[in-house]
Amino acid sequence: MTVVLVTWAFLVTGCAAPAPPATPPPSRPAEVPTRAAAQQTLQRLAAAILDRRQADFQAEFAAADAVLRTTTDLWWANLTALRPTRFALVAGALDDAGTGEVTIDWAIPGDSGTATHRARFTFAGAAARLTALRPADPPGARPVWWSDPIEVVRQGRATAVIVGAGTTGRAWADRADRAAGRVLAAVPESLRRGWSGAVVIEVPATAEGYDRLLGGEPGRQSGYAAVAWAEGVADPRDPATERIAVRVVVNPDAAGLDPRAADLLLTHEVTHLARYDAGxxxxxxxxxxxxxxxxxxxxxxxxxxxxxxxxxxxxxxxxxxxxxxxxxxxxxxxxxxxxxxxxxxxxxxxxxxxxxxxxxxxxxxxxxxxxxxxxxxxxxxxxxxxxxxxxxxxxxxxxxxx
Ligand SMILES: [Zn+2]
Known part of the structure; x- marks a missing residue:
């Protein structure tokens, strides 16, 4: 399978201009921060992730919230293992509850581009501390580090991101490394469209996790053993968009494949990465x-x-x-x-x-x-x-x- 794109539809309703209110609208409650304050929080958060300053990372979240702390501990562990080379957060407009859409641009070693995801974060107080973290509404794709512990195995040219604890990480990393070598040998440089020779593969633990990673309707990609996935929300055919990270996402059903079939599958998918077939x-x-x-x-x-x-x-x-x-x-x-x-x-x-x-x-x-x-x-x-x-x-x- 070559590429999966999530398209976003924006609904616009037209209506007649309402009569102006007789009295000025009430001002926003004092506890809802400005978008500028939210953006500053996100910039400090991203810098703490890139510089691996855990205390500064945790300081951007509301204290004394056990549920939130569980999530932020998970994110810290996952992002530390992933070692992002890029992590940038941009706040959209906030509603009256202090919630707004956040765009997450990120990349890890081995990526040939940037992954983009969207989420909904809630900010509170003048300091714009984060109080709630929600993924984008379905059918949005969810980043691999969002909801489950991951294991990151690096081997040669390959980075394997395995969701959940398991013993398969080394095998997938070996396979991806081998596949990258085969593609480098078989695909001439003139056909490699900006490919570094490195491969990132993501191996979700369950069918539901596979669906969450890829977004879209549940089960839409279940017929494929793996996909070369232009990670996130952007359309790689849009020349105005910067290059998208294309990763191989393995269907958990493929875990039981004959090893030779798994090698064949990954070599096929890595060819898509080398060719940047997403575009x-x-x-x-x-x-x-x-x-x-x-x-x-x-x-x-x-x-x-x-x-x-x-x-x-x-x-x-x-x-x-x-x-x-x-x-x-x-x-x-x-x-x-x-x-x-x-x-x-x-x-x-x-x-x-x-x-x-x-x-x-x-x-x-x-x-x-x-x-x-x-x-x-x-x-x-x-x-x-x-x-x-x-x-x-x-x-x-x-x-x-x-
Ligand atoms: Zn294919």
């Missing part, structure tokens, strides 16, 4: 097929199984007349999803075998940068999309019959 203009068959083409060669047994499954699929339902559509990667049964990935991979494999890896790489780069697919394919491989699709169909029929 790709290419069709998904090319994005997903290329990621599988990078991943399969390291796992010969799984490659052989994929070839068998592809032949079986073509025998069962016939050779397709068109390349998989973007929607084929987003919906349908597991079998349909598997078929879309197999077909996408087979198309990329055919381009590489028939026209060479360099032609495929040119095609991937051009289509990803916004050149139309037909034009990009013609300039990279000298064949138009209609002709290529017919050739690909014939090759599938031939392979299935042999």
């Amino acid at each position: 790709s203009a290419a069709p998904l068959w090319l994005v997903e097929g290329f990621a599988d083409l990078v991943a399969y060669p390291s796992e010969p047994d799984l490659l052989a199984t994929a070839e068998q499954n592809l032949r079986a699929t073509v025998r069962q339902v016939g050779a397709p007349t068109a390349l998989p559509a973007d929607d084929d990667f987003r919906a349908g049964s597991d079998r349909d999803l598997d078929r879309a990935y197999l077909l996408a991979w087979s198309a990329c494999l055919l381009i590489s075998e028939r026209y060479g890896a360099a032609a495929l790489h040119h095609f991937v780069a051009a289509a990803g940068a916004g050149t139309g697919v037909d034009r990009a394919l013609r300039s990279a491989a000298g064949v138009d999309l209609t002709r290529f699709t017919a050739d690909w169909r014939q090759s599938l029929i031939k392979d299935a019959g042999s």
Whole structure:
């Protein structure tokens, strides 16, 4: 899966201007701080996190609130383990209860961009001490450090953030490090779009935790074993937005995967990180097929199984007349999803075998940068999309019959 974006809808209601009040509106209660005071609190809080000054961090929260203290202790432990390289908080307007939206920009070592989350914080008193911390209303995504203890395991190029206590952190960090090495070896530098070679993966403990991390409707991503996730709320296609941190989020259901399948999965997802596919203009068959083409060669047994499954699929339902559509990667049964990935991979494999890896790489780069697919394919491989699709169909029929 390439990218998950949370879009935000703003509802605006229009109405006639009301008559001016006969008397001036009451002024705000004295205990509600100004937005400027709230912002100063947030700046001190962020600085304390970055400089690891625990007493100064705790000083920004209302004292003698046991529930709040539990949360702030958890946040301190989690953020200390994550070692953020960036942590910035911006206050929105406060309502009469002193509550306002807060934007959280953050990054950790290994990120190639910034994650952005939104939350609702409540401030009180002239000093704007924090009295309540709430996540954004659903379907907002929640940062991995928000509600459960985490374990952070660093290994080579990888940082694995594991939610809850467990023994899997080292294995996931090893896998992610191995995947990064494979992608560095297989994806030429010209195709790596600002990727540092480092990988951050997040492994939630439960299906609910997976949903909270990714936001959106519960269960929306449950069909995927992992996603390369443009972390937070911003749209990476917006050129005005700064580069987004893309991390790999593993579905807890994937914990029981065969180790080779887990390696394949992570190599596929890390290819998306390297390509910064979150902002790709290419069709998904090319994005997903290329990621599988990078991943399969390291796992010969799984490659052989994929070839068998592809032949079986073509025998069962016939050779397709068109390349998989973007929607084929987003919906349908597991079998349909598997078929879309197999077909996408087979198309990329055919381009590489028939026209060479360099032609495929040119095609991937051009289509990803916004050149139309037909034009990009013609300039990279000298064949138009209609002709290529017919050739690909014939090759599938031939392979299935042999
Ligand atoms: Zn993918």
